[in-house]
Amino acid sequence: MAKFKELPENTLHRLVIYLNVLDALEKKKIESISSDDLAKRCGVNSAQLRKDLSFVGNLGTKGVGYSVKSLKYNLKKFLGRTQEWNLILGGISPVGEFLLHSKDLQREGFYFMAAFETRPEEIGKIINGVSVYNLDQLGYVTKAIKVDMGVITSEDKPEIFLETFLQHGLKAILNLSPTPFYTDNPDIKIENFTFSMALTKLSFFLKGSS
Amino acid sequence: MAKFKELPENTLHRLVIYLNVLDALEKKKIESISSDDLAKRCGVNSAQLRKDLSFVGNLGTKGVGYSVKSLKYNLKKFLGRTQEWNLILGGISPVGEFLLHSKDLQREGFYFMAAFETRPEEIGKIINGVSVYNLDQLGYVTKAIKVDMGVITSEDKPEIFLETFLQHGLKAILNLSPTPFYTDNPDIKIENFTFSMALTKLSFFLKGSS
Incomplete structure (x- = not known):
């Protein structure tokens, strides 16, 4: 296409x-x-x-x-928004927890089906109805349900979630970790965002205009 | 400049x-x-x-x-990031509460000094040390402290916060409400973002590549 x-x-x-x-x-x-x-x-x-x-x-x-x-x-x-999309979350962090609780995203047709972690103390939790699995279990989950997009919210090891998500065939990633990621594979799309990136555009503007 | x-x-x-x-x-x-x-x-x-x-x-x-x-x-x-910036929040919503609790933004030099609301039941609250004032009181706050950026997180009436922020001389706005805002005034900068906007870029990609 x-x-x-x-x-x-x-x-x-x-x-x-x-x-x-x-x-x-x-x-x-x-x-x-x-x-x-x-x-x-x-x-x-x-x-x-x-x-x-x-x-x-x-x-x-x-x-x-x-x-x-x-x-x-x-x-x-x-824009592909008349259909619903299944999401998984990588890494429980404040922004990750916020997204799992977001009613707006559900209203817009974006559904978190599962969350993944590498830290034992987080695995097994259920956050707003979404189970937190060991990242090792991703293969079982992607076999059982259709997963469209991965949202990376890990603060300390985002690259591990990115690698594992891509290994399991995910092609669309929203990366909200502090480290931006890129790929030259045209079959994969990664969007990077942090609030601090957005505010930096404003700080540059204010610095230049003052 | x-x-x-x-x-x-x-x-x-x-x-x-x-x-x-x-x-x-x-x-x-x-x-x-x-x-x-x-x-x-x-x-x-x-x-x-x-x-x-x-x-x-x-x-x-x-x-x-x-x-x-x-x-x-x-x-x-x-980029203007070696200095600290004072922020105010417009509208208490889930994303607004999330930002008021964010340690990342403080670590990056972005400090929320006050929050504003029009809904009486929200005014007077203190969220993670930040007071929620009546939007009518914005003038008193901008006289008392230096305010650099406004972050709009109101879900129902974002335009009222935008108008009032601009009236009181704010020149840099991060708009996280569902309605994007623009200005043709070169002295004002507005950044628009929602998670759903970022995910829509991924849904378009997946729709096109499947």
Whole structure:
């Protein structure tokens, strides 16, 4: 499916933003929106918006603008968000525990099926209904249930979780550990995020503008 | 300080990643690294790495590579991370409570000084030593203490916190609410993030590759 892989990363980033803005508009019972107004709310110009949305195949109706509901649905479908995804967690840490308790992620269709640890004192715990297994047991779990994405929240040994997740065939990783990871394997995708990374972009901005 | 503002957003994103990778290397007691090796760990090629680092002014020594410690220090300084930053929180929610308890952010030099709410039942609480004030009181707080960044974690009315924060002169906002916000004011910077946005990039990838 080369078509999808060729979508530039920045375009993908913007499409995800459009989806969130449309979601907020729908919650406010707004039924239609002009491309100028939608673009403004998304921080882009309307030419950029229309170009990005041409990937999705929804171009709106001239003079009427976009139907919020149908554009949101088409975007959701394009982004793989009309289906549910099964997640596993690697490493019990404060952010890991937070995610296991998150109702937002479940509401959005992301379900944690199991958590994994290497530290004996954590193994066997049940956190908000999710069992913490020994990382050695990952093979049994991936045989028993479909696992789509791995979320790495280990603070001290994130690389062990990454290696083991990839060995067992996971192809999509959200890495929330302090160490960013990369792969040159085009069949694997790793997203890296920490709150401190996001705040560093702000600290650079403030330092430069003061 | 136009020089800083002209740094492309993607370059900034990569510099933040380099800093995190160097931090992980330092923790592993690695003292020096070649640009090829560093580039690989950061998911870029070494020409890109050298180009990005030329903004920082640290070009390494030919044949020796980079000193991890000194490159990390120079990057930290360039990114405004050698100083401490005062944060306020807007809206008590699960992610807000998580951040108020985060030891990682304090360790990185980001300190929550106060939290704000509009819901009476939340006002007056003290969460991990941080007081929750009525949003109406923001002016008193910004007069009493230096506030650098606002972190919006309100789930239901994030726009009220954004407006009030900007009215009181905040210029750097991390928005973790479900609704992304933008501004065309070059003196203000807003970073938007939710876990669901990060997972959507993975769902798109999996949908396209299956």
